[in-house]
Amino acid sequence: MEVSGRRYQSLRESMVKNQMESRGIRDPKVLEAFKKVPRHEFVNESLIDQAYSDHPLPIGDQQTISQPYIVALMTEALQIDSDDRVLEIGTGSGYQAAILAELAYRVYTVERNRTLYEKARKTIEKLGYYNIICRYGDGTLGWKEEAPFDAIMVTAGAPEIPGPLVDQLSIGGRMVIPVGSTSSQMMIKLYRDEQGVHETELGGCRFVKLIGQRGWKAD
Numbered sequence: 763m764e765v766s767g768r769r770y771q772s773l774r775e776s777m778v779k780n781q782m783e784s785r786g787i788r789d790p791k792v793l794e795a796f797k798k799v800p801r802h803e804f805v806n807e808s809l810i811d812q813a814y815s816d817h818p819l820p821i822g823d824q825q826t827i828s829q830p831y832i833v834a835l836m837t838e839a840l841q842i843d844s845d846d847r848v849l850e851i852g853t854g855s856g857y858q859a860a861i862l863a864e865l866a867y868r869v870y871t872v873e874r875n876r877t878l879y880e881k882a883r884k885t886i887e888k889l890g891y892y893n894i895i896c897r898y899g900d901g902t903l904g905w906k907e908e909a910p911f912d913a914i915m916v917t918a919g920a921p922e923i924p925g926p927l928v929d930q931l932s933i934g935g936r937m938v939i940p941v942g943s944t945s946s947q948m949m950i951k952l953y954r955d956e957q958g959v960h961e962t963e964l965g966g967c968r969f970v971k972l973i974g975q976r977g978w979k980a981d
């Protein structure tokens with residue numbers, strides 16, 4: 763490995779130790795995925811030095827790539843199995859999709875912003891994540907043709923849980939979604955079984971708006 767590659771590897775090791783393990787992320791497969799995915803490839807050149815820092819980063823068009831710990835918390839909550847098909851709403855930089863792709867069989871990811879969609883697709887292709895399928899469109903409606911999904915992750919804040927996403931969750935399926943106002947949300951985990959849908963709260967958070975037919979209206 764070249765010098766810079768080794769440097770990023772060691773930055774990832776400390777990110778996992780100091781930001782994830784120390785705060786209770788335990789799933790070894792999840793931790794392994796974070797040691798592997800080159801987060802610095804998903805941010806703009808000018809922010810590369812901060813790629814592994816303990817905070818969110820701007821990715822353009824007023825959108826952000828979440829703080830590493832939040833990505834880890836949401837990923838662990840989904841309890842992904844290697845043959846799972848996962849839907850992500852809000853591709854953004856593509857980083858979360860890449861983490862999911864390390865754990866799942868296939869990842870379907872939807873982005874409503876054309877510029878971010880094009881850019882993320884290029885990064886994903888460059889890094890060789892052939893099990894990620896990108897789509898440009900309104901993710902609040904899900905991805906009907908590919909449903910049902912074993913797991914769904916929404917990475918933008920919703921006013922309420924979009925009905926189509928619940929409908930597209932398989933029996934035994936899990937979903938994580940931040941729900942609340944535009945300034946603060948509660949991270950909700952949903953579990954669907956034969957009886958219906960069960961919700962638990964994972965903690966407060968702050969995400970950019972989920973905009974669409976079953977989300978917030980565009981400005």
Ligand code: SAH
Pocket residue numbers: 821825826827828851852853854855856857858859872873874875878899900901902917918970971972973974975977
């Ligand atoms: N998961 C991303 C970060 C997401 S930021 C990452 O790892 O980098 C939230 C993203 O959700 C933004 O890119 C925003 O454009 C997108 N978004 C908002 N509403 C959406 C919708 N209805 N469908 C798809 N994407 C949406």
